[in-house]
Amino acid sequence: MTQAISGQRITLTGTSEILIRFAGRDASRLSVAAFTGSGALHPLDQMGTTDWRLSGCNHDKLEIVAYITDDKQGGFVNSAYPCTVTIDGTSYSFPEPVEQLAAVIIGEIYTKSGTVRMKVSNEGFTFGIDAYARARNLGDLPIPNRSRPRDNAPRPSPWGDNPSPDRSSPWGDPSPPPRGGAFASGSGVLIGPNLIVTNAHVIDGGNEFALGRTQQRLVPVAVDPMHDLALLQGQIQGEPLPIRINSPVWLGEAVMAAGYPLMEVLGADLKVTTGNVSGLTGGQGDVSRFQFSAPIGSGSSGGAIIDEEGNLIGITSASLAHQNFRDRGAISENVNFGIRAAIVFEMIAAAGMPLPTTAAQAGGNRRDVTNRLRNSVVSILVSA
Known part of the structure; x- marks a missing residue:
């Protein structure tokens, strides 16, 4: 068997047959698909639980992607390696990814000067096939063997996934804020000029959206229900928060959560709480x-989770449904979940918006960091 290296080019013919086999521990959780440069699916034949066959390579561009089918349960393609790719009878051992990835582009087939080649790859996406689909603008293209709940199926869960502010949520139904016509409120973070990120569930069910402070109208420009994120645009005064994407979230690091919980009770000013990163995955291993442990409440959804320097590391999304656990005889306090800032950055890129350019902060005391938050974290009013 020949050891392939990342970046190596292997010559093919238009009639080449490619056999792909994964033999690692999690190989049974994997699927393999190919996508054309125009965003169309080129199906592979599944020969067994861990074997696939690709016939016909006469495309100008074709990416072969291996991905965890149930990545909401955690896990990475890395644990499905070793990967053997056999091309026209010659077997190659393909390189394992260096990073932990839930979707890996194992090969890129292209035609140049009439010659068909495959570029060996071990790059991909930490956050799985959905991140790949966003990056390639695949839209609603069905992904083979993708495990996900039906859109209309009820999903009772102690993790409080995708709660709706105007319906049931992990912290209960919020009362409407004291504004005419608004039936729900949430928080948002200014991440670029006139660009706000919030939770998809904050704006779900609404037709009109406005800044709580100025009543300035906001318009949704992108929504990602899978990761519970939405981007809104409007005339917004403030200072964008820098997004920390060059450093991972560290277990135990100190954080602050900023948002507008319980506006109808606590008032419309910004609330800031402190805590630490208490786990590196969400419910059921969601990577x-x-x-995090900083206390949050109804209306905190979409707010900022920042490090000690004031850099955005996540967006507040959900809190553990306490009653569900009490009913089981368990106790839970301050078990809250944030969406990683890297997902926000990916969504901005996939939406075709200008990438944030605010430089990361370093140093500064808590008072200065908190004062900066007043110009970066906003309240959002949702109206029917």
Whole structure:
């Protein structure tokens, strides 16, 4: 068997047959698909639980992607390696990814000067096939063997995934804020000029959206229900928060959560709480989220989770449904979940918006950091 290296080019023919086999521990959780440069699906034949076959390579561009089918349960393609790719009878051992990835582009087939080649790859996406689909603008293209709940199926869960502010949520139904016509409120973070990120569930069910402070109208420009994120645009005065994407979230690091919980009770000013990162995954091992202990409440959804320097590391998304656990005889306090800032950055890129350019902060005391938050974290009013 020949050891392939990342970046190596292997010559193919238009009639080449490619056999792909994964033999690692999690190989049974994997699927393999190919996508054309125009965003169309080129199906592979599944020969067994861990074997696939690709016939016909006469495309100008074709990416072969291996991905965890149930990545909401956690896990990475890395644990499905070793990967053997056999091309026209010659077997290659393909390189394992260096980073932990839930979707890996194992090969890129292209045609140049009439010659068909495959570029060996071990790059991909930490957050799985959904991140790949966003990056390639695949839209609603069905992904083979993708495990996900039906859109209309009820999902009772102690993790409080995708709560709706105007319906049931992990912290209960919020009362409407004291504004005419508004039936729900949430928080948002200014991440670029006139660009706000919030939770998708904050704006779900609404037709009109406005800043709580100025009543300035906001318009949704992108929504990602899978990761519970939404981007809104409007005339917004403030200072964008820097997004920390060059450093991972660290277990135990100190954080602050900023938002507008319980506006009808606590008032419309910004609330800031402190805590730490208490877990590196969300409910059921969701690698797109992390757990933190800073207290939050109804209306905190979409707010900022920042490090000690004032850099955005996540967006407040959900809190553990306490009653569900009490009914089981368990106790839970301050078990909250945030969406990683890297997902926000990916969403901005996928939406075709200008990438944030605010430089990361370093140093500064808590008072200065908190004062900066007043110009970066906003309240959002949702109206029918």
